[in-house]
Amino acid sequence: KPTPAAPQAPPLGKYAVPSRYLQPHPSNNITPHIASLVGRDLHLRPSHPIGIIRSKIQEYFASLSTDNNTTYTIFDAEDPIVTAQQCFDDLLIPPDHPGRAPSDTYYVTDTSLLRTHTSAHQSQHLRSGVDAFLCCGDVYRRDEIDATHYPAFHQMEGVKLMGPESMIGADGLNDEQWLHSPECQLIEADLKATLEGLMDHLFGPTEKRWNDDFFPFTQPSYELEIYHNDEWMEVLGCGVIHEQVLHLSNRSDRRGWAFGLGLERLAMILFKIPDIRLFWTEDERFHRQFTEGQIVEFQSYSKFPPVFKDIAFWTNDERTTNQDDFVENDFFDLVRSTAGDLVEKIELIDSFTHPKTGRSSRCYRISYRSMDRNLTNEEIDGLQFKVRDETATLGCELR
Ligand code: FA5
Numbered sequence: 001k002p003t004p005a006a007p008q009a010p011p012l013g014k015y016a017v018p019s020r021y022l023q024p025h026p027s028n029n030i031t032p033h034i035a036s037l038v039g040r041d042l043h044l045r046p047s048h049p050i051g052i053i054r055s056k057i058q059e060y061f062a063s064l065s066t067d068n069n070t071t072y073t074i075f076d077a078e079d080p081i082v083t084a085q086q087c088f089d090d091l092l093i094p095p096d097h098p099g100r101a102p103s104d105t106y107y108v109t110d111t112s113l114l115r116t117h118t119s120a121h122q123s124q125h126l127r128s129g130v131d132a133f134l135c136c137g138d139v140y141r142r143d144e145i146d147a148t149h150y151p152a153f154h155q156m157e158g159v160k161l162m163g164p165e166s167m168i169g170a171d172g173l174n175d176e177q178w179l180h181s182p183e184c185q186l187i188e189a190d191l192k193a194t195l196e197g198l199m200d201h202l203f204g205p206t207e208k209r210w211n212d213d214f215f216p217f218t219q220p221s222y223e224l225e226i227y228h229n230d231e232w233m234e235v236l237g238c239g240v241i242h243e244q245v246l247h248l249s250n251r252s253d254r255r256g257w258a259f260g261l262g263l264e265r266l267a268m269i270l271f272k273i274p275d276i277r278l279f280w281t282e283d284e285r286f287h288r289q290f291t292e293g294q295i296v297e298f299q300s301y302s303k304f305p306p307v308f309k310d311i312a313f314w315t316n317d318e319r320t321t322n323q324d325d326f327v328e329n330d331f332f333d334l335v336r337s338t339a340g341d342l343v344e345k346i347e348l349i350d351s352f353t354h355p356k357t358g359r360s361s362r363c364y365r366i367s368y369r370s371m372d373r374n375l376t377n378e379e380i381d382g383l384q385f386k387v388r389d390e391t392a393t394l395g396c397e398l399r
């Protein structure tokens with residue numbers, strides 16, 4: 001079999017890779033692909049679907065201000081590099097929480113990272129004395145790869161502290177007493193009414209449901225789902241801000257609520273955008289369909305066929321049968337770094353442990369598909385060849 005020509009990684013385009021994100025620190029796990037996404041600021045482009053949604057949400061909160069005298073301060077240009085203190089400690093996220101692990105989070109150094117949620121800015125704004133704000137930005141998570149998951153997406157954070165009277169009677173209560181107190185229930189009712197109003201503003205009257213959730217920084221915590229295309233979809237997490245978060249921000253005198261919602265999720269429903277990678281395309285056939293302030297249905301221009309390639313490998317060897325250090329997100333990042341947005345999806349299609357040797361094997365199916373053009377078999381063979389080479393560097397043995 002002839003060896004395919006060494007493939008070229010897809011060009012990073014006109015976005016320079018800022019060395020800021022790619023420091024040679026032992027904790028740094030940011031790939032060039034991720035670094036090329038930072039600073040694109042899709043949420044600040046007025047006629048990009050993410051920017052259009054951002055404006056619609058801000059417009060709704062501005063309309064509330066006239067009813068009840070709450071003015072939401074807008075923050076939407078904060079540095080996506082934050083400290084672990086901001087992203088986790090200030091929010092009471094414990095040191096052993098899986099979300100902090102390098103398998104889930106992109107670290108710049110051991111103490112600075114690409115924010116995994118816009119909640120990373122909650123404490124600083126509370127501490128500065130702001131009582132109500134909206135904070136929008138790009139967030140980064142190492143995650144699976146398919147049509148609704150991308151390692152970068154956008155969130156809108158909302159926080160509102162209630163009047164000082166919201167504290168009366170809340171002092172010295174234990175957790176259980178707090179949950180049943182009139183103060184907590186008042187804040188919770190305000191939170192839910194505000195967010196249900198937002199959904200109606202975006203979608204028109206729509207079916208929604210609240211589920212209990214858990215976040216270390218809110219108590220109680222909920223998620224909101226809306227009914228779309230015959231299924232329930234989670235669009236946001238929220239809750240009553242934990243007393244300790246306010247205490248750490250020197251705001252013990254107040255109580256209030258917070259929420260964080262995913263803009264891509266909303267945009268995919270509102271604009272009927274079928275694949276999350278489309279938000280990042282430079283293709284004019286995408287961009288010319290959208291205009292500031294307008295929600296229109298996306299007309300697909302790309303129905304190019306996918307190309308499937310399987311890859312199977314052992315994740316440990318005989319001498320270390322019990323130590324399997326394979327981290328799935330390392331593999332996903334490696335494929336993304338090699339093939340960029342040509343990767344549509346990665347599925348685990350088989351895994352087993354050999355009964356005699358104790359070796360573990362995995363087989364993944366990679367779907368390659370371009371949003372913009374037809375792929376040649378040769379090109380994909382080249383990429384897959386490179387993926388195989390790279391996988392060996394994870395300590396895996398190809399089968
Ligand atoms: C959070 O990120 C919390 N910070 C939300 C929050 C804020 C809770 C304030 C309480 C108070 P979660 O991980 O569930 O929670 O993400 C929030 C929303 O972001 C989700 O509901 C979803 O709409 C969106 N989201 C999460 N992961 C992804 C992803 N991989 N791709 C696209 N959207 C996502």
Ligand code: MG
Nearest residue numbers: 223234236237
């Ligand atoms: Mg959630």
